[in-house]
Amino acid sequence: MARNSNVGGWRGGEPATLASVARHSGVSPQTVSNALNSPDLLAPETLRRVRRSIEELDYRPHRAARSLRTKSSRLIGFEVQLSAYGVFGPVAEHFLHAVSESAINAGYGILLFTESTSGNGELDRYAELSRERFVDAFILTNTCRGDHRPKLLRKRGTPFVTFGRWSARDQDDWVDVDGAHGTAAAVDHLVTLGHRRIAFLGWPRGSGVGDDREQGWRDAMRRHQLPVRGMRVSSEDDVDAAREAAGGLFPGAVTAVVAASDTLAFGCYQAVQDSGLVPGRDVAVIGFDNSPAAELVSPNLSSLHQPLREAGHACVQLLTARIEERQRDPEHILLTPELIVRESAANTAES
Structure with a gap:
């Protein structure tokens, strides 16, 4: 009966914690942490038991604490811009919805931002977000020839994917519509x-x-x-x-x-x-x-x-793969309009 009293992640009005998951599954807090961050370290039966407790208690790791521990924000930066040739306008919502949906499924959130109103404007905002680790990576839209954002992010070693291939190099990941x-x-x-x-x-x-x-x-x-x-x-x-x-x-x-x-x-x-x-x-x-x-x-x-939903999903897929494996070969996806x-x-x- 004690096991069922925690269903939904609550005991006496308190949300489930890493310690309560450990007690529920009969393991140490470090084992629960390993199940969340390094599952390959655990025996299959132990991992199944911990994951079952996480599900039954509806445990959600605290994002801020995890960010401090892993030095990862689990956020993807996305600049909201005014309408520009061929990319954003009345159809933009389909792309952004797909990006948000895919990011959530991959365990990430989306940080929307606009360019800075001082200094170098747009580039300053990208540099700040990257330097302060507010985001782990960026999706670049409204790309064009002469776009300086990819050069800045390459120099900083910040992962990014471009929607559009006009500012990308061979070593960059990009998704585009043909x-x-x-x-x-x-x-x-x-x-x-x-x-x-x-x-x-x-x-x-x-x-x-x-x-x-x-x-x-x-x-x-x-x-x-x-x-x-x-x-x-x-x-x-x-x-x-x-x-x-x-x-x-x-x-x-x-x-x-x-x-x-x-x-x-x-x-x-x-x-x-x-x-x-x-x-x-x-x-x-x-x-x-x-x-x-x-x-x-x-x-x-x-x-x-334009298959913008497919483009949004593809951008997140390439970007999360790049975050996990920085040295992987670049991928280019060219989608066909109907x-x-x-x-x-x-x-x-x-x-």
Whole structure:
């Protein structure tokens, strides 16, 4: 009966402790500690008995005490940034939810932070969190060419994984979405509908993510022996700016547009309408990100869906493996986006 009185981790209103787990399982406190931190030191039967007591008592090791003992915070740093090209925006929640879910399953928490408002801003915050051991590692998002964060963390010996490969080196772990594959699939789909004059509405060159998506469009157009000269326009990731940039394409010979983001695609919708044409009927449009608004506009926007949940899980998987084994070979995971066809790119092109 004494054993059952502790079920749920309580005896007289007190939470279970390492000492109470030791008494419950008939071992020393050090044996319980070994079961939690060095299970390979225990005989299989002893380990099973201790783990059974931990489960029955619902024992939870004190995070602060464990951090002092192991010099590990069991936290992963994640910077919350404003929307940037091709990574975060209305679809960010799927990635962050997957990261949080996977981290919890691996025994870690997520520390959200923003850049410092003084000194070197962003880099100062990363240096502080790493130096003071507030976090064990980082997941880097919104990566781009010239990003200084990876260099800082490499110098400090702090584990990290990047979502995006544009700032990574061969020795870094990274997860990315194959944007070129996505835009090429968009062109292939439009060609099957009979389109031959397919423009690309992208971001200013140099973003990495945007350049990758443009390259997929170019490769597919050349594979189908279709013209690309004069068929590319660029804009900041803003609806009004995209509307102005795409305005020069219509009216004209262009019958379809592949956009580097849904935001650009919405601007393209307005440019098409400004010229007296109808999106989806006169001009096919395909976006990228499959944002929630894609199903709300009229016509519904065809778009490339990024597997952000899979990306979030993969980032945590690579990062926790790196924390446990610093010298392991780097891993690179490139995920394939899926073309979601809706009304904006469902009709056969008119000859």
